[in-house]
Amino acid sequence: MDETSNAMFPRWADLILVPLISLLLAAIISALVLLAIGQSPVEAINVMVDGALGSSYGWGYTLYYTTSFIFTGLAVTIAFHASLFNIGGEGQAQLGGLGVALVCLAFPWPHWSLALLAATLGAAAFGAAWAAVPAYLQAKRGSHIVITTIMFNYIASALIVYLLVDVLRPAGQMDPATARFPEGAKLPTLDMIPGFNLIFLKPVPANVTLFIALAMAVVVWAILWRTRLGYQIRAFGKSEPAAKYAGINPTKIILVTMILSGALAGMMSINNVMGEAERLLQNSAEGAGFIGIAVALMGRNHPFGVVLAAFLFGFLYQGGAELGLWTSIPIEMRIVVQGLVILFTGALDMMVRMLLTKAFGLFQSRKLGAV
C-alpha cells in the first residue's frame, strides 16, 4: 500500500486526503444515482441528518448501529494487518449470536453484568471457532481464506436456520427463533444509564455494549502496536517470507489473527442479539459483517479510524432507514453507498493516489519554478 508514497506525497495526505477524497467521490456518485432515479440529494441528506442525528431517538439508533460496526470493522482490520481478507464476519457474527443465545438461555441470570460477561465470552468463543476452521485450512492446507470464509457464511446461515427451526425453537412457537432471554440477561440501554438518561429520555436500542466496543478498539490498537504479537502480525502482513526469516511462525500468526478477528465479529452479537432482539433470530447480523469491510477500509485499518468510520456508517444506516420511511427513496440506497465506499476506498484507492500524486507534483514543480 505504501509503495506510491514518496517525498512527493506527504504522509498526512495519504492518511487524511486519500480517504476524504474517496469518500467525496462515493458521495458524488451517490448524489448522481439519486438524481438519476429522480430524487433530490439535498432532501435526502437533510432527511438523513435529521433522522440520524436530529433527535436523541435518532442518536440512539445511530450509536446502536455504530456499536455493531465497530466490532465488525475491528474484526476485518486485525485480519487485514496480517494480509488476510476475512469476508466471513457475517457468519462469525451469526455464530456469535448462537453463543450469546446459549449462554443467556442457560440459566436465569441474577444480574445483567454477570450475564454480559458470560455472553461476551460465549459470543467471542463461537465467533472465534467459526473463524478458526478457515484459518486452519489456510495455514495448513493452503485453501484461500477469502473463498473459505465466504463458504462459511453460507454454511453458518444454513446451520442457524436448522438450529432455529428444528432444535432451539420452543414448542408451540411458530416463528423460527429461540425463546426470549430471561429478565436477568437484559442489558441496560443508554436511557437507563445515569448521566446518559438526561439525554436519552425515551428507550433507545443503543446499550452498554457501546462501551465494550470502544474498549475493544483500544485493545486492538494495543495488541497491534504495543505487543510482540501485534508486531509479528504486522510483519507477517507486510511480507510473509521476511517474517518467516525472522522466525515468525506463519501457522501461529494466521490462526491467532483469525481467532481474534472471529472473536471480535462474534462479539458484535452482544449488541444486537442480547442488547436489542433479546432472542436469536434468523439472519441476526443483518449484513453488519459485510459492512465491517467498508468500515475497515474507510478507517484505513486503524482502530481510531474504524471508530470514526463505524459512526459514519451508523449514520448512513439510521439515515438510510429514515429515507425508507419518509421519502420514496428505497432503503437499499444505503447498500449502494456502502458499495461505492468499498469501491473507492478499497479498490480504486490507487486511482485517487495517482490523481493526488499528480496534483502534488504540479504544486511542487511550481514551487521549484518560483525559486
Next chain:
Amino acid sequence: MDYATLLQILDSTLRLATPLLLACLAGLYSERAGVFDIGLEGKMLMAAMASGAVAFLTGSVWLGLLAGIGASLVLAAIHGLASITFRGNQLIAGVALNFLASGITVLIAQRLFGQGGRTPPLTGDGRFGPITLPFADALKDVPIFGPLYHEVISGHSFLVYLAIALVPFTWWVLYRTRFGLRLRAVGENPAAVDTAGVSVVGLRFAAVGITGILCGLAGAYMATALQAGFGREMTAGRGYIALAALIFAKWRPVAALWACLLFGFFQALALRPDVVEAVVQVKIPVPFLDALPYILTVVVLAGFIGKAIPPRAGGEPYVKER
C-alpha cells in the same frame, strides 16, 4: 422413488444448473486470465434486473437479453478498471460491485415500476419459451429413453442449450486457439506474455469482457427463463455457488459442467425434501442440502479430494516495470 419423480428432479437439475454453469464459465475466463472475480453474483443480479425491465418495456426477450449483457458489461468494465488499470484489490472490487448491484437493481426497478423493487411479470415474447427438440413428441412413448428425452432433455429454453454448448466451445477456445493459450499464460505468468510482445492489459480486459457477457446470459436466464421477471436479490448467492463450482472443477471447462450439474442437483433436491427422505429413510434437514455445495467446496479447497490449485498469477495486478 419412481422413474417419473427422478425425471422431474433431473429436469429441474438442468434448469437450476444453467445459471450456475453460465456464471461458472464466466468466472473461468476471468480467473484463468489472472483476475479473480467474486463479483459474479452482482453482475448476474444486474443483468437479471436489466433484462427483466427491458423485456417488459419492449415486449422482446431478445432486447432484454441484450440489455442484460450490457448491464453486466458495465460492471465488468468497472471491475477491469479497478483491478487491471488501477491495480486495485480484485477481491475488494468484487465485493464492492456485489453491494452496488444489490442496491442499485432495487433502486432502478422501483423507479421504473414502483412495485417494491420487482419488475412486472413477463408473458409471451417477453420470456424465453421452451424449445421442443426434434422427435420429442414422437419418441415420448419409447420405454425408458422416450420420457427421458421428452421430459429432461427436450423442452428447455434456448439459453439452457447455449450454456451446454458453451462448455465444449470454451474447452476449444482455451486449449486449441492462440487466444486461449495466451489467456492461460497471462493467468500463470504475465511477465512471459509481456516479453512475447502481447498486451497483458488487453488480454485481461478481453477476459473480463467475456466474463461480463456470460454473466449477462446467466442473469438474463434467471429473469426471463427460469422465472418470469426480476425480484430483489433473486440470484440468491448463485454467483458464489458458481465460484464454488469453479474451484470444485479446478478451473477446467468440462469439469465445470459436472460440478454445476452436481450443485444444480443439490438445489433440485432441496426443493423436494420429501423425495430425499423417502430415498435415504432418514430425515435430512433442508438447510443441510442448501449448504452442501459450500461444504463440498471447502472439502475440495482443503485438498481432501484432489488439490485445487488456482492460476498462479491470480489476484495479482501486473506491474510492467519492476
